[in-house]
Amino acid sequence: MSHCKPWKWSLSFIFILSFLFTSTISTNQELQFPCKPPQHNSYPFCDTSLPIQARAESLVSFLTLEEKIKQLSDNASSILRLGIPAYEWWSESLHGIAKNGPGINFNGTISSATSFPQVILTTASFNRSLWRSIASAIAVEARAMYNVGQAGLTFWAPNVNIFRDPRWGRGQETPGEDPMVASVYAVEYVRGFQGGSVLASAHADTDKSILTSDDDDAELMLSACCKHVTAYDLEDWGSFTRYNFNAVITNQDFEDTYQPPFRSCVEQGKASCLMCSYNAVNGIPACAREDLLQRTRVEWGFKGYIASDCDAVATIYEYQKYSRSPEDAVADALGAGMDINCGTYLLRHTQSALEQGKVQEKDIDRALVNLFSVLIRLGLFDGDPKKGKFGKLGPKDVCTLKHRELALEAAKEGIVLLKNNDKFLPLAKRSISSLAIIGPLANQTELGGGYTGIPCEPRSIVDGMQRYVKKTTYASGCVDVSCATKAGFSEALSVAKESELVVIVVGLDLSQETEDHDRRSLLLPGYQTDLVNSIASVSKKPVILVLTGGGPLDVSFAKEDPRIASILWIGYPGETGGKALAEILFGDHNPGGRLPVTWYPESFTKVPMSDMNMRADTSRGYPGRTYRFYTGERVYGFGYGLSYSKFSYKLLSAPPTTLSLLSTGSTELDSFSKRARRSAYGINHVQIDDMKHYCDSLRFPFEILVTNNGEMEGGHVVMLFSGSPKVLERSGRSPEKQLIGFERIETVPYVGVKVRMMVDPCEDLSIVNEDGKRVLALGNHSLMIMQQYGEDFELRHIVSIIL
Structure with a gap:
């Protein structure tokens, strides 16, 4: 999400709308929340016994065309006749409640919020549970601020773009350069933020079922938004800005680097929002790429809303020059599957796009059903939020000692x-x-x-x-x-x-x-x-x-x-x-x-x-990027970090040295193996799509004993890497090494700690080919542990696995 925008007058207009909205709400007590009894709670969309989809469709059916259009901005207008107040979709919570965005203000009962370390530093802890705990703590403070009228329920975080280039000004906001780490971070943040696991332990009377559900239609404490889809990692370099840049990406890089965090965000994290970016991807603006946005729903099962980055619809016409008119830009974005525009572009141009036949009302209805479905899941249409599951949260739950201690622990780790x-x-x-x-x-x-x-x-x-x-x-x-x-x-x-x-x-x-x-x-x-x-x-x-x-x-x-x-x-x-x-x-x-x-x-x-x-x-003379492909000199490598202690590793559970693709005894898999294709690298491989029903049977545990040989107790990060067959590594098309597992443990002097990781060959030993398909190469694969030697780090070969 962006607060710096190419159309400053448009940004000012958003804040003017927000001010008017806030003033209206403060003076009109009848519009504090939708479905308020006794006048406005009899509509079908207020009936909590109905399915989410049915309630959202019912609400949309009550709206006039003019009312529908006014819902397509981050500052959605009130619908007085239905008792629905205005709503500001844009709030920020990257590493604590942020001042960015008109949905947040610190000018009320709550004047501050816990400031956790920026994401890039928190990621350096390589501590999954810490990542989730921080997101949960932020969620508690966010919901508390909502209860006193100082925040919304929809937050545009986390930023899970890959930190591809070291010069990128927003790399600090991301989980770093590794797609696996970024994916794990995305899942932990979204699950912690949308479910609030900290709240479950803090409030015994909370319905814990909503905090752990994998159901895409489950109730939400808050809504998280994974941004920015996709390949956004340039602000202003040379003649390029984020508004006019066309990211030219190979199918291989697209699938093995740029998209994994977003896919994990949806499939595992169950994110309720995605945000499309300013830049174009292979000639088509991201917010206008139907194949990109619809794939999230068709292939990944995404159920939520898709927001544009602020004024990203305008860039389709004004900067990217992709559309011929503002109306075409609106049609391109809505047709591609975007649901809401941060900014005013749709407010100003959707009506004329309808009149010109470039937009159909059904496209608007689809977008509104997605939007209202999320608000209904948030409980906004269930009556007074202060009487709900999270209504007890307030100023006492913000800037607590527990949260500040968590921020301290995050910085130290x-x-x-x-x-x-x-x-x-x-x-x-x-x-x-x-x-x-x-x-x-x-x-x-x-x-x-x-x-x-x-x-x-x-x-x-x-x-x-x-x-x-x-x-x-x-x-x-x-x-x-x-x-x-x-x-x-x-x-x-x-x-x-x-x-x-x-x-x-x-x-x-x-x-x-x-x-x-x-x-x-x-x-x-x-x-x-x-x-x-x-x-x-x-x-x-x-x-x-x-x-x-x-x-x-x-x-x-x-x-x-x-x-x-x-x-x-x-x-x-x-x-x-x-x-x-x-x-x-x-x-x-x-x-x-x-x-x-x-x-x-x-x-x-x-x-x-x-x-x-x-x-x-x-x-x-191109050296590649990130530890997976970069061939040049390094000042410090990915995963580098010293301790006051020294650690030794001992292999406890050796994985099988040979994994047969016929080990399942399946004649179907036997057929796959026999027709394993020969790639351009001169090596046989099997497509993962052909094996997906058998991958679980190939998984195996990897267990080592880690001993702290120093005088101080302390945390230690175990990092497990895989290496592809040498013929692939020499080709330069396969990563020399790929992080496949990590675990942060707490140690005391001279005491060993068992670390166990599961290795999934289909995921961890596979690569993406030039067609963008994930394949499992047959041959000699390596498992390696990153280990310190003096003040340097090397990958220690643990075992070879022959497929």
Whole structure:
């Protein structure tokens, strides 16, 4: 979702409508909620005994054409004669209730909400249960805000696009570069947010059946929206903007990289909303691609509504030049399967599109049934929401101690230790007489990144350090993050010289990477590198370097410099980030975060950001993208992250060294195997579609014992990878390695922890061919564990499986 829009007057119009809506609701108590007795509860759509679809169709049948059109905007108009109030669809909840979007306001009883770490840092924890717990906590606060009239029930999060290019300004909002990780995150967020599992334990009288149901028509606590379908990962680069960009994607990349998170979001997460993106996909704007949008319903079983990104319908005509008129753009979007337009384009052009015969009323009815079905599932047409299952939630449930502790835990689990020469960290408590904190972000409390609300109790990094060292001195060094001058260097050098120990905080903020703004360089902005080197040259001891921001940075200079003892990446850690960092530096928490993205060298900026190909192409000097296909040098690799402890692995349950496709004894599968086709790579394979009924019989457990060989307890992430037959790897069309499983465990010194993962060959050992079909190659497959050796990581071969 976007709050930066190409038509600013249109955005203003939305907010004017929102203001009028809020004013109307506050002065007209009769329209607080639909189906209010005694005047408006006798309609069939208020009958809770009827199926959701029937209720939605009934409601649409009562509407005039003019009323229908006024429901096609994010700011849906009231229908006075039916007792239906206006409704604002646009609220945001990426990593806490955000200020973006007119559906949220902090000017009432609730003036703040818990600010969790930005998604990219939370993902670095590789902790599924943490991801779901955060989503559930956000849901509790969102529903509480709805109950006091400060939020809607439909939220446009999560962002599960792949972080394909390190320069992307919105990569910070995503779960990273790996499609499997992004898929898992999508499922956990949606299930936690729509079902509110935290609420089940917090309120014993809550009907828990609604919190765990897999039914697409089940009641919802809130509605989550997976965005942006699809291949959206460019804001402003060269002559391209997100509004005019045409993402040219191969069938292979489409199926094995760009689409998996959205498919999982629907099939496993049961998301009630999808959002189509600004960009075109292979020449057709995403919001006008019928094959793209209808596939979600026909193949994936999606039951929900499809929203456009804000003014994305307008871009079909105005920027993409795909349609010949505004009316054609409306017809293209509605015909493709989009249901609601964030913006006013449909409000202004649908009537004329109808008059010109380009839109049929049945297309509008279909869209409205999808929209009202979600609102009915949310209980909006069941009477007074305050008397419902979630009516007890209110201000007492926002910014709770439990939620702030969860935010702290998320920051601590996500922070990544990138360098720790000679075990410089953790620092000894009470042994440091004076500490200098230097950097333009060190004393800032706004460390949440994009889509942040108003935090409950924001604290800076300086605040966090002062809990451990009373004599803590601060100097900014740079006026701001862009660090365009060296005006503050002298003060910083003076402070550094006088202190026993120095922590330098540099990196990125929203002036460098954000919506509508991509980076041009992977280096530290401005004179930040000079600041670090200058401080390191005068410090009494080696310095500690702390990096902020969501995008990868080329800090090769610091990686190799012995004057810089330790490097930590803290992303955008949210309101508890200062405390989290201090606890790690002083040994109250053992770092265990892992990078969810590859950190590339500055030379990668020569690669056109507009090139959507994932796989390397040596014929044109193209190095590929992400850990799965990139062939160049790395500053730090995907999955990199040190700990204060060392861990060893022991295989407990060896998988079979040979898996026969005939093991089921099925004559039908025997037939599939005998007609396994020979691919262009010179290797036999079987299409997964031919095997889908037999995949379960091929699954096997993988079990290892992980032992913490250090003196500190702490979390540890186990990462299991698969490798394809070598002939496929050499072709460059198959990933060299592919993450197929991960598990975060808690360990204590010298005690082993069993980790068990199930391996599904059809999913985990298969690849996508050039036709976009998933196939299982016959031959020698590898299972590998990522293991630390010194301060480097390598994939340790565990076992080979012959298919």
